[in-house]
Amino acid sequence: MTAAAMQARPVSSPRPTADQVREILIVDDHPLMCDALALTLKISFGLKNVRTARSLAAAVEQIRMQGAPDAVILDLNLPDARGAEGIVTLRRQLPGVPITMISADLEGAMISAAMAAGAQGYISKSLSREALVDSLRRMWEGEHVTPECYDPARDDAGDEAKAELARRFATLTPQQMKILRLICQGKANKEISYELSIAEATVKTHITAIMSKINARRRTQAVLLANSVRLFEAG
Amino acid sequence: MTAAAMQARPVSSPRPTADQVREILIVDDHPLMCDALALTLKISFGLKNVRTARSLAAAVEQIRMQGAPDAVILDLNLPDARGAEGIVTLRRQLPGVPITMISADLEGAMISAAMAAGAQGYISKSLSREALVDSLRRMWEGEHVTPECYDPARDDAGDEAKAELARRFATLTPQQMKILRLICQGKANKEISYELSIAEATVKTHITAIMSKINARRRTQAVLLANSVRLFEAG
DNA sequence: GAATGCCATGACCGCAGCCGCCATGCAGGC
């Protein structure tokens, strides 16, 4: 992510400050980490409304029922969403809300994929409490925060293109996302229709819509595009 | 690559020593790096026969004409072969000959992919001369050498499976490899047939053979398998 | 009520995948 690209990113709220963050949503399947994060946030930021969800599906449902939070902290390895899928899904539902990725994996390619997908920042699970709080405050003030060991210059080329691609993936409906995930597992249309309990014809129309949205013609191209932004990690 | 996996790897010569390496082949498209390597090897190991090739195709042709060298040093980013393809191709032609990967990219996933594909070791382009010579000597004595910053334990699971997969890819004929590369670019059979100037029916036959060899049913699965061992990098 | 977005279905057509078959080149056995 180049500095220019960061500046160019459109944000709905013109000049956010950390004070405006009053309600936060933590999405993590590890209860311990969930509690630890919630506690830290309550103490350090004086937040009362800390909501939690154990899966991506639960988070989506909760946002639909209880409304949008002011910020999200999202685990990278959820049971139902590995890789950039979580960011993409939540950004579709919460445009303008800062999403912070948290993970133990500090691989450069994964970080740049997350940032290109529209994350506000990426922090390590093994960060000290002070560093964690500081990173989150800076993110909520609009800054893009990445780990020190991450050098964005390494893959400068094609970065804006990946961000554009991530934006396209963000337009996929939930059902389309499910189907794309199965496609990226090498499943045939008939298998997909069976797993989702719909007709094969329906699968095909969804696929046509997906192809159109991400600008692919063959399904192999769709797989390559999804892999290039690390939409689904191995699993 | 676990220690157990290293021990288990079959080597044709029972106990190789660095002294047995008399003729070496350097495959690198960068002339400067090529010369520097050749000079270093001549001085440090007293080697007279240092052959060079500027592309994978040239290397394959040269081996066919001039016979097998005792060791190979292979650049990761050749004009006609990025990623693990170079290792796989050369291992098919030179079973038992130690192949050393050399690259500026020290990303963990790339290193483990190279090792799983059957490389004897992986060294950085920015290594000092002493360290380079030492690494090569150890490799030629049968040791598997990886950079210090690389932690093989990070992706221990599925590693043996990847090595098995790489062995399967090594059975592909040159024509089949060409076709697989085009498949992994999202090309349709008709396009492939045009690019290779053969009938579409022929492309299909080759694809059937490829599928059978790598144990895939749908072409999307073939793409995923190739990507999982990083057979072809983006480009 | 009209408009929009999401999901679902069946019919049509071209390509993907599997089959059988043929040509060439190269090894080993008679």
Add this chain to the structure above:
DNA sequence: GCCTGCATGGCGGCTGCGGTCATGGCATTC
């Protein structure tokens, strides 16, 4: 020599899946 066996590359036909189109139901929103 010859023949056989095997690997590789090439071809066309058949079946079924992949991809497009036109259509309709069902929510939400204006």
